[in-house]
Amino acid sequence: MPTLFTPSVAAKLNGWVLFATLVILIATPISATALIAPLMLYATAYLIANRATLAPTRLDWAVIALLLSYLIGRLAPFVMDDFTSRYISAPLHMAASIPIYLMLRHASAALDLSRYRSQLEWGASLGAIGGGALAAYQGLVQGIERAEGFMFYLNFAYLACSLMLICLAMMRGSPRSWWLALGAIGAFMAVLFSQTRGVLLVIPVLLSLVIILNLDRIGWKRLVIGNAAIALLAVGAYATVPIVEERVAFTIEELTQIQQGQIEEAVSSGGRVQLWTAATEAFKARPSVGLTYPERETQIETLVEEEVLTEWMLSINRGHAHSQYFEVLATGGLIGIVMLAGYLLLPAAGYLWLYLHNSHNPFALAGVLFTTGFIVYSLTEVALQKEMIAAWYGYMQINLLALALASRNVRPAVSASSR
Secondary structure: OHHHHHOOOOHHHHHHHHHHHHOOOOOOOOHHHHHHHHHHHHHHHHHHOHHHHOOHHHHHHHHHHHHHHHHHHHHHHHOOOOOOHHHHHHHHHHHHHHHHHHHHHHHHOOHHHHHHHHHHHHHHHHHHHHHHHHHHHHHHOOOOOOOOOOOOHHHHHHHHHHHHHHHHHHHOOOOOOOHHHHHHHHHHHHHHHOOHHHOOHHHHHHHHHHHHOOOOOOOOHHHHHHHHHHHEEEEEEEEHHHHHHHHHHHHHHHHHHOOOOOOOOOOOOOHHHHHHHHHHHHHHHHOOOOOOOEEEEEEEEHHHHOOOOHHHHOOOOOOHOOOHHHHHHOOOOOHHHHHHHHHHHHHHHHHHHHHHHHOOOOOHHHHHHHHHHHHOOOOOOOOOOHHHHHHHHHHHHHHHHHHHHHHOOOOOOHHHHOO
16 A cells, blocks of 8 residues: 555546546546546645655745635635635635645656656646547537637636647647647637637737747747748638637727727626626725625626616626636725635745746746736636636646746756757
8 A cells, every 4th residue: 555655656647647648638528636636635645644754844834824815815715604615616626736736846856857847748738639520520510609628618728728828838858849820820729719818918919928938949930930831720710710800800809999989788798797797886885805706796786776787797697707807806904815826826926936037947938828828818717616627727837837847957958959
C-alpha cells in the first residue's frame, strides 16, 4: 500500500489526469470533475500517508489562501440566506484542488517537466481540435444556431478560448508547435461557431498579449502566418456561414439601439446594462457584503416599479449579473471584490513575475495567458459560477503554478532550436 503513495506515482497519476482533463473538457460530454474528484481523494490519502514529511512553505500557505478566497468571499451571503448551498458550491469545488496542490509540491522532485509538457501540449491541442470539429459539425451539419458542445454555449466559448491560449503559450520551443497551432485554430473555430461576442471581442486583446510576451522569439513569419490564418477563418466564416453573418448584423443593430437610448430594444447588450445597474444598486444597499439572492430579487421588483429597470428584469433569477465582477459586487460586496483579486488578479501577477524572471518558462507563460483570459471573460459572464468550471480553473491553476515553480531556474536547450 505505501508504494501507491510515493512521489513518483503521484506525479505520474496527476500527469495523466491533466492530459485527460484537457482532452475531454469541450470535446466530450464527460465532466472534468469526473477526473478531478477521484484525484482529490487520492491526494488526500497521499498527504495522510506522507504527513511526516509534509513541510508547507509560506508560499504554499499563500496559495492555499488564494484557493480559499472565493469561498471566503461567499461566506457572508451563505450565512445570511440560511446556509443556502448555492453560494458556496462553486467555491468549494475550487478549494478542492488544495490537497492536489500540496501533493504536487511534496512530489515536486519527481515531476518530469518534459513529460508534463508533452501531456499538457497533447491534451490541450487534441481537446481544442476536437472542440473545434464538434462546433463545426453542430453549426454546419446540425444547423445549431450557436454551437455549444455539450454545455451552455457561453461556457463552451470561453473554455475553448482558454485552450487556445494554452496552445499559443506552449508553442514557444515546443517540438509539437504545429499540433499546437492546429489546436489554437480549432479552439478559435469553436468560439466562432458559438457566436459568443463576449469572447470574440476580447480575442484580439488576448492575442496582442501573446504577441507582446513572445515578441522576442515569435518571429515575423509565424506571426504573419498565424494572424493570416485566423483572419481568413473569420472572413471565410462571415462569407459562408449565415449564422455568423446574422450575428454580426445583430451586434451592429444593438450597438445602434444603445447609442440611441433604446436600451430595452437591445435585448442582449442592453439587458446586460440593466443587469449591471441592478448589481450596482445591490452593492449600494449593503456595500460590505452585498445582498442575498432573495434580497436582490425584491430590490429589482422595486426598481422596476420605479421604472429604473424594465419588466424584462423580473425574468432574471437571483438577479444574475452576467459579469463575475458585478455578481461579486452585488452578492459579496467589498469583501467579495477583495477576495476576487485573490483568485483572479494575484495569480496572473505571480505568473507574470515568474515569466519576467525566466522567459524560458512555458508554464509561467501559460499561467499568465490562462488567468488573464478568465479576467477578461469575467467582464461579461459569471465565468466561475458553474461547479465544473470552478473545479477545472482551480485544478489548472495549481498545475501551472507547480510546474512554473519547478521550471523557474530551468533554461531548456530546445528553446534555441525553435528560433
